[in-house]
Amino acid sequence: MSGVTSINLVENALLVSIQDDVTDTEIVELQETLSNRIAKENVKGVILDISSLEIVDTFVGRVIAQLAGISRLLAAETYVVGMRPAVAVTLVELGMYLPETRTALSLTHALSQLRRA
Amino acid sequence: MPQTATANILTILESDFSGVVEEWLGTQVKEGVKRSDLFSDSESRAQNQELLKAFGKGVRAGVVNEEFSLDDDAWEDLRAVLADVSKERVGRGVTPTEMATFVLALKAPLFKRLEAMPGVEGGKLIRDVLMVTRLVDAFAIYTNEIFIGERDQIIERQRQEMLELSTPVVELWDRVLTLPLIGTLDSARAQEVMENLLQTILERQAEVVIMDITGVGTVDTQVAQHLLRAAAAVRLMGAECIISGISPMIAQTMVQLGIDVGTVSTRSSIRTALSDALQKVGYVIKTSEAS
Numbered sequence: 001m002s003g004v005t006s007i008n009l010v011e012n013a014l015l016v017s018i019q020d021d022v023t024d025t026e027i028v029e030l031q032e033t034l035s036n037r038i039a040k041e042n043v044k045g046v047i048l049d050i051s052s053l054e055i056v057d058t059f060v061g062r063v064i065a066q067l068a069g070i071s072r073l074l075a076a077e078t079y080v081v082g083m084r085p086a087v088a089v090t091l092v093e094l095g096m097y098l099p100e101t102r103t104a105l106s107l108t109h110a111l112s113q114l115r116r117a
Numbered sequence: 118m119p120q121t122a123t124a125n126i127l128t129i130l131e132s133d134f135s136g137v138v139e140e141w142l143g144t145q146v147k148e149g150v151k152r153s154d155l156f157s158d159s160e161s162r163a164q165n166q167e168l169l170k171a172f173g174k175g176v177r178a179g180v181v182n183e184e185f186s187l188d189d190d191a192w193e194d195l196r197a198v199l200a201d202v203s204k205e206r207v208g209r210g211v212t213p214t215e216m217a218t219f220v221l222a223l224k225a226p227l228f229k230r231l232e233a234m235p236g237v238e239g240g241k242l243i244r245d246v247l248m249v250t251r252l253v254d255a256f257a258i259y260t261n262e263i264f265i266g267e268r269d270q271i272i273e274r275q276r277q278e279m280l281e282l283s284t285p286v287v288e289l290w291d292r293v294l295t296l297p298l299i300g301t302l303d304s305a306r307a308q309e310v311m312e313n314l315l316q317t318i319l320e321r322q323a324e325v326v327i328m329d330i331t332g333v334g335t336v337d338t339q340v341a342q343h344l345l346r347a348a349a350a351v352r353l354m355g356a357e358c359i360i361s362g363i364s365p366m367i368a369q370t371m372v373q374l375g376i377d378v379g380t381v382s383t384r385s386s387i388r389t390a391l392s393d394a395l396q397k398v399g400y401v402i403k404t405s406e407a408s
Contacts, residue, residue, distance in 0.1 A: 081355060085315030088350040097349045099380075105322050105355040 005030050007037060013045035013076075013114055014038065015107065020052045027063050034067065038074045045114045046071045047107060051082030061096035068101040077102055077117065079110040123180050125237060125245050126252075129230045130173040138165050140226035148218050155209045164202050169223075171195035176252060183248065187259045195256070199263055207267040216264050220257040224249060284310045286317040293394045294323040295387070299332030307343035311350060318356050325394040326351050329387045331362030341376045348381045357397065359383070361390035 005022055008015045014037055016030070038046065048064065068078035081104045083091075091098065104110035130137065142165060156164075171194040179191030187196065206216060227249045231237055237245060284306070289295045296314055318326065328344065330336070336344075348358040361384040363371075368385075371378075384390040392402060 080353070083353050083355065085312065085319055085350075085354065088315055088353040089311060091353055092346050092350045098353060103353055103355040105318075105324065109322075109324070109355060 007034060009041065009043070010047070010107070011111060011114070012043055013047050013079075013111070014041070014043050015047045015049060017049045018053055020054055022053075024059060027060065031063065031067060031070065035070050035074065038071055038076050043076050044117070045110075046076050046078045047104075047110050047114075048078060048080045048101075049082055049107065050080060050087070051084065053087060054084065056087050056090055058094055058096065061091055061094060061098070065096070065098055065100060068098070072100060077114070079104050079113065081105065081107055081110045123176050123248060125231060125234060126176055126227065126249060127173070129227060129234075130169070130176070133230060134169065134173075135166075137223075137226045137230070138162065138169055140229070141165055141169070141223050144222035144225045145219055148222055155206075155211065167198050168195070168202065171198045172223075172252075172256065180252075185252070185255070187255055196259070196263075199260055203260060203263045203267055207264060207271070213261055213264055217257050217261050220260050221253060223256075224253050227253070280306060280309060284313050286314055288321055288323075289327070289391065290395060290398070290400070292322065292324045292398045293327070293391075294318065294321065294325070295327040295329060295391075297329045297332060300334070302333060302340045302343050304339075304343070307347065311343075311347045314347065315350055315354055318351065318354050323356055325357050325359065325397050327359045327361050327387060327390045327394055329362040329390070330360065330367070331364075331387065333362075336367045336370055338374050338376060341371060341374070345376075345378060345381060357382075359390045359394060361385070361387045 005019060005026060006017050014034065016034060018027070018030075034046065037043075046067070048067065050064075053060070064080065068080075071078045078100075079102045080098065083103065102110075102113070104113055142161060145161075175185075175187075175192040175195045179185050179187075179189050185192075203216070228246060231242060231245050231249070279300075285297070287295050287297070294314075294317060296310065298310070302310075314326065317323070328347065330344070333340065344360060348360065351358040359382045360378070363383050363385055365385075382393070384393065395402060
């Protein structure tokens with residue numbers, strides 16, 4: 001796993017920060033590492049922090065959707081947090097509404113939702 | 118005797134300038150386009166004098182071999198005076214027809230004087246009349262163009278003002294925003310509304326957004342699509358969106374059009390939407406003990 005993307009355990013969820021300069025290879029690697037960690041640590045949720053992501057394309061959108069699908073199968077909810085307005089507009093324009101992910105404003109917001117769930 | 122095409126016209130303008138101005142005014146009265154209700158006599162006279170002077174200057178310098186173009190430098194004075202006069206007239210509510218007729222009324226006094234000129238008859242008279250007609254017509258067309266440009270500017274300015282005015286995002290409560298939409302929702306406005314809304318969500322860390330469409334007259338497939346896209350973007354940001362103010366009429370239309378709102382919550386009034394929103398962020402509304 002390269003240094004640009006980190007996975008940390010916060011309460012009973014895995015916090016994944018995706019950096020702006022993430023490459024396509026790294027994000028595919030992330031899928032594999034993350035699915036292993038979810039299964040091993042038996043977490044309730046996965047929090048994808050994309051607040052530093054300024055540009056998205058269909059590929060990144062699809063990977064996020066796939067990450068959510070994988071977590072769901074492993075019994076963890078995915079929360080996408082900190083999406084920038086421009087990124088949200090772009091994803092909607094690309095027709096990627098990410099229906100299988102949950103969203104939250106911030107890490108705190110996501111954790112409080114996870115606790116309630 | 119060699120003569121340029123505009124010599125006779127120039128002679129008339131030089132020898133009988135005030136006579137032409139007076140008669141021009143007279144024709145305007147006759148044609149019913151002199152707006153005595155909007156302009157005083159002295160104002161109209163001053164405008165006509167200025168216009169005619171600039172016109173004369175253009176005719177002297179701007180016509181070469183019977184050819185001319187009002188875009189040339191020689192016509193600069195006329196263009197400037199026209200722009201001023203048109204601006205003033207648009208402001209006071211003069212119609213385009215009145216404006217064009219006002220300029221075209223200049224033909225009559227010029228024709229009359231050409232006819233009375235010694236030695237101007239037959240083919241020569243016709244040539245001169247043709248020249249005057251071309252000049253005055255170009256003058257009138259240019260006037261109309263300025264007039265329309267003036268109006269376009271007003272429309273554009275108002276449109277811009279409306280765009281800025283019409284997208285306020287209001288903080289109703291801690292973490293609850295509302296966006297009262299009024300009027301028509303076209304693509305440009307929808308885009309502006311969406312960007313404005315998402316930015317405010319980020320700044321205020323709002324969890325619930327109420328989009329109120331009470332003031333939106335009609336909802337067609339396009340408007341609905343704009344609303345649902347905005348709602349989807351709001352959800353992606355991590356907030357929740359409630360669309361309120363859906364009248365029975367709009368509900369029927371939306372179903373007939375086959376619009377599927379998906380998971381977006383909808384409410385008939387902003388009142389119920391507000392109570393739901395407060396509940397979502399953890400507040401309850403209750404009457405005080407005293408009452």
